[in-house]
Amino acid sequence: MINTPKVAVVILNWNGVKYLKQFLPSVLASTWPGLEIVIGDNASADDSISFLKENYPAIRIIQNDKNYGFTGGYNRVLNQVEADYYILLNSDVEVTPGWIEPVISLMESDEQIAAAAPKLLSFAQKDQFEHAGAAGGFIDSFGYPFCRGRMFYEVEHDLGQYEQSGEVFWASGASLFIKKKYWDEAGGFDEHFFAHMEEIDLCWRLKNLGYKVMYCAQSTIYHVGGGTLNAENPFKTYLNFRNNLLLLKKNLPFWRAFFVISIRFCMDLLAIFRFMAEGKRKDAWAVSRAHQNFVLGLMGIRGSGYGVRDFNNRTDNAKPRTTQHASGTISKNLKGMYKGSIVWAFFAKKKTKFTDLDQADLI
Structure with a gap:
């Protein structure tokens, strides 16, 4: 160079x-x-x-x-x-x-x-x-x-x-x-x-x-992985479920986000039942708190989950997140998105490796 x-x-x-x-x-x-x-x-x-x-x-x-x-x-x-x-x-x-x-x-x-x-x-x-x-x-x-x-x-x-x-x-x-x-x-x-x-x-x-x-x-x-929060920490469970909903809310078009989040709430309920069946009550409660915090955030009410600010209350130094390209145009790039359901592919169709997926379903 x-x-x-x-x-x-x-x-x-x-x-x-x-x-x-x-x-x-x-x-x-x-x-x-x-x-x-x-x-x-x-x-x-x-x-x-x-x-x-x-x-x-x-x-x-x-x-x-x-x-x-x-x-x-x-x-x-x-x-x-x-x-x-x-x-x-x-x-x-x-x-x-x-x-x-x-x-x-x-x-x-x-x-x-x-x-x-x-x-x-x-x-x-x-x-x-x-x-x-x-x-x-x-x-x-x-x-x-x-x-x-x-x-x-x-x-x-x-x-x-x-x-x-x-x-x-x-x-x-x-x-x-x-x-x-x-x-x-x-x-x-x-x-x-x-x-x-x-x-x-x-x-x-x-x-x-x-x-x-x-x-x-x-x-x-x-x-190494898990250096700060290991996989068994309920706070990590809370963040993963709460942040996944936030991820969808922020980055999908409104009606698509509404549809996908509605489905995810149902799928997350299955995760709660699974945690309860495995005796992981703190993880089940963490998923429930994640849902509560997300909904309260949508309503403009500050959530109380684990002391983390909800997404309508930025920390004092947080900057607005831009959604506009410097040129004034937006050209979405969805390369790397799988058009199907990885949950269905993995658990129902037993496709446990990336190479098992139908490559035609990858954008």
């Missing part, structure tokens, strides 16, 4: 000193010229800051005054970082040599590419895809996200089946590459999400503006 883009790796930390100790050295070994590494801290109560200052005094630290969640934390930190590309990297990620170069090269090849992610494998089992992003994110017509390499709880081994880079619907927030100008145009993360599915919302908004989101097979990282 004649003009080397300025790239900043930004790691948002919250009480994650053990991950900083374990994985920061691999990030520091990155070979991108002039790379800036920034640690944004969401008011950690552990010794993260003292560890960084003592062991990595050259690393820039940006401290938030409290925990603003994944969304608010990143918004505030990135407001203070200047670069052509941001790489939003989870603290529980081990990167590999030369992991940045292939992704930036791919994104530089097309002005319309706004965001991208590398191949995401499991740190615990390195020949297996990782749940949070695998080989690129997709979404079905009812708003259920899934990945190449991961559908619901079925995770594939990496056998070289997804070695082709290409356009997807969403890129994982575990390692999200995004051009700063498009981050700014989209308005960053929506802070109503707090955490979980915020990257899907951001990618959907970018695609509604006509931009592309890519998967880069030539770059690999290893993700």
Whole structure:
């Protein structure tokens, strides 16, 4: 590249000193010229800051005054970082040599590419895809996200089946590459999400503006997953169900959103019954609270679920989320959407791998 883009790796930390100790050295070994590494801290109560200052005094630290969640934390930190590309990297990620170069090269090849992610494998089992992003994110017509390499709880081994880079619907927030100008145009993360599915919302908004989101097979990282909220945490259940409804409400046309959300409420009731049958009463209650918060938000009433603001009450620094392209036109890009129901395909038709799906049903 004649003009080397300025790239900043930004790691948002919250009480994650053990991950900083374990994985920061691999990030520091990155070979991108002039790379800036920034640690944004969401008011950690552990010794993260003292560890960084003592062991990595050259690393820039940006401290938030409290925990603003994944969304608010990143918004505030990135407001203070200047670069052509941001790489939003989870603290529980081990990167590999030369992991940045292939992704930036791919994104530089097309002005319309706004965001991208590398191949995401499991740190615990390195020949297996990782749940949070695998080989690129997709979404079905009812708003259920899934990945190449991961559908619901079925995770594939990496056998070289997804070695082709290409356009997807969403890129994982575990390692999200995004051009700063498009981050700014989209308005960053929506802070109503707090955490979980915020990257899907951001990618959907970018695609509604006509931009592309890519998967880069030539770059690999290893993700621990569940570093802040593990899969058994009812708060995570609450966020996943609440935020999925919010995702649909925001990004679909009104009548389509009304239709899909009505169906999702019925399907979520089945999830409540399943949780109850499995003895997971806190998870069942979390789904119910997610519905309550969503409905109260529609009515303009502030919800009380788990202390997270409902979507009609932004945090003080939250910016309006733009829905208009800078050129004044909107050209939606739905590449990466599955026209059918992934629930029906997976549970009824037993299609447990991405390659089992009818490729004609993928936009």
